[in-house]
Amino acid sequence: MDNEKTQTIPTIPAIRTLRHSNIKPIYKRELGAYFNSPIAYIFIGVFLVVGNWLFFQNFFLSNQASMRMYFGILPWIFLFLTPAITMRVWAEEKQSGTEELLLTLPVRDADVVMAKFLASLTFLAISLGLTLSIPISVASLGSMDLGPVIGGYIGAILLGGAYLALGLFISSLTKNQIVAFILGLAACFLVFIIGADFVTNSMPGWLGVIFSFFGISSHFYNIARGVLDSRDVIYYLTFIGFFLWLNVKAVESRNWR
Amino acid sequence: MIRVLGLTKKFNEITAVNEASFEVRDGEVLGFLGPNAAGKTTTMRVITGFLAPTKGTVKVGELDVREDSLKIRKKIGYLPESVPLYDDMKVYEYLKFIAEVRGVSASKIKERIKEMIDVCGLSKVIRQQIGELSKGYRQRVGLGQAMIHDPEILVLDEPTSGLDPNQIVEIRSLIKRLGEKKTVILSTHILSEVQATCSRVVIINEGKIVASGTTEELTKQAEGKERVYVEVKGAGDSFESVVANLSGVNKVSAKGGSASGGNIVNNIASWEIETDSDIRETLFNLAVENGWKILEMRREQASLEDVFRNLTT
Incomplete structure (x- = not known):
């Protein structure tokens, strides 16, 4: 991958709303809601066990002090787990009617969407933070190249953020959490699969390039290789921005139904 | 003063509210009366900023819901019909959360919550999870969250539905007391409720306002x-x-x-x-x-x- 000059990322309006004081309590309550239910603990437990098991199963065979394999399977794990994080976020509000109170508080719809996204991202970051035991143990076994590890974690946050934005949007379309989970999983799988190697390789070259650009995984593997290309970062930020925008539109759609 | 001006709200082909106009004066308790599905809730949702009007508008003082929705929301406390609360939160946590989003200053939050505990009678359940509360207590927590920021206007959608007779009397007297200081819009289809609490009545049917006035004026008709x-x-x-x-x-x-x-x-x-x-x-x-x-x-x-x-x- 050739390295482009790092461009300055334009400030998207959503980031400016971070400084808004009244999104902070919503963010706090959303994050708290994860830990108020057993889902958070089940999620973190499954995430750590599955991730560690899949990784260490082959780690000693490969005889390399590297986390490449871990980041290789991470998109697959995310595929199942991020819809589990996002499924209840809007669906539950709609189901129980709390949406009505939330959206009549003096906050803009976009701020609520942002607060919910940031809370889910924080939750994912906490889960990822707990996997730091892996690089620590790997580093103790041999000299490890730190670049790909740092890249891998940055990529994981970006990839996870993209899945979360997509999942949140889907959750805002339905009252049913199960529907939100299954559709979220399907949607994440779709954006994942169109860029996967075994799909793009089977296509004529030019089409493969397009598919791998729109697919979500190729960008992740670039970053996880330790190459932080601004194009990949912009891809994820655009992806996240687009689905958050759709999410705001979906929330506003209460007006036409 | 709240002025509803030619308010129309359509959902696809269904017209929920049709050219409704009425006024709510400062410091009065207005009974918003109508059979089920007459457009009461929709009108209230427009006033509170949950829905945007299709045509016409609502003005609160000089503010217009189409432009200053956020400013209007700050002045309003809202209790939706089904009393939707976050079941996973504790009563205290929830009131604190609403107070924070409502922009009650950090130094005043404790004092406001204390007042809500007194006014709404929440001292017994303040450490309980909302999901475990009885319908009556939920209603009181709902009223508490609606008043936590000491709003000028209270919008209450069927505040006594699903309560037992003792609780109904209690909530009504609470509303009456509140009405001495605040502007209250109260929707209901229970007529005795209007006679017990409201100073003026607006009757809506099939999306249209069919009558308005004091209870005496209406009965005279x-x-x-x-x-x-x-x-x-x-x-x-x-x-x-x-x-x-x-x-x-x-x-x-x-x-x-x-x-x-x-x-x-x-x-x-x-x-x-x-x-x-x-x-x-x-x-x-x-x-x-x-x-x-x-x-x-x-x-x-x-x-x-x-x-x-x-x-x-």
Whole structure:
């Protein structure tokens, strides 16, 4: 991958709303809601066990002090787990009617969407933070190249953020959490699969390039290789921005139904 | 002052509210009355900024919901019909959360929560999870969150639905007390509630405002007709024909026997007589002449219920 000059990322309006004081309590309550239910603990437990098991199963065979394999399977794990994080976020509000109170508080719809996204991202970051035991143990076994590890974690946050934005949007379309989970999983799988190697390789070259650009995984593997290309970062930020925008539109759609 | 100006709200093809206009003056309790699905909730949702109007607008003071929704929301406390609260939160946590989003300053939050505990009677449940509360307590927490920021305006959508009679009386007296200082819009389809709490009434039916005024003004509209209810023993069916011939009597209708569903049991029958003037004296003399025994006789005044039924059916 050739390295482009790092461009300055334009400030998207959503980031400016971070400084808004009244999104902070919503963010706090959303994050708290994860830990108020057993889902958070089940999620973190499954995430750590599955991730560690899949990784260490082959780690000693490969005889390399590297986390490449871990980041290789991470998109697959995310595929199942991020819809589990996002499924209840809007669906539950709609189901129980709390949406009505939330959206009549003096906050803009976009701020609520942002607060919910940031809370889910924080939750994912906490889960990822707990996997730091892996690089620590790997580093103790041999000299490890730190670049790909740092890249891998940055990529994981970006990839996870993209899945979360997509999942949140889907959750805002339905009252049913199960529907939100299954559709979220399907949607994440779709954006994942169109860029996967075994799909793009089977296509004529030019089409493969397009598919791998729109697919979500190729960008992740670039970053996880330790190459932080601004194009990949912009891809994820655009992806996240687009689905958050759709999410705001979906929330506003209460007006036409 | 809240002014609803030519408000129309359509959902696809369905018109939920149609050209509704009315006013709510400062410091009054307005009863928003209508049968189910008349457009009460939709109107309230527009006032509170949950829905945007299709046509027309709502003005709160000089502010317009189309432009200053956020500023208006700050002035309003809202209790939706189903009392949707976050079941996973504790009462205290929840009130604190709402206070923070509502922009109550950090130094005042504790004081405000304390006041809500007193006003709404929440001291017993303050550490409990909302999901475990009874319907009555949920309602009180709902009222607490609506008032936590000391709003000028309270919008309450059927605040007593699903409560037991004691709780209803309690909540009503609370609303009445609140109404002394705040502007309250209260929707309901229970007429006695309006008579007990509201200073003025707006009646909505099929999305249209069909009447508005004080309860006295509205009942006056239905006056002119007077009705006498009478229960007589020993008259049999002849009662109807005799009374119908009296001057000033418009209509005599059977109201059913006193104990069973039939008209005449033990020769006791009850009748409702619509008249132009007070005929009770004539009726009494008539009974004496014919040897009937009047067991009960009362003049029925037009009530809000009559007005409501006339306007909405």
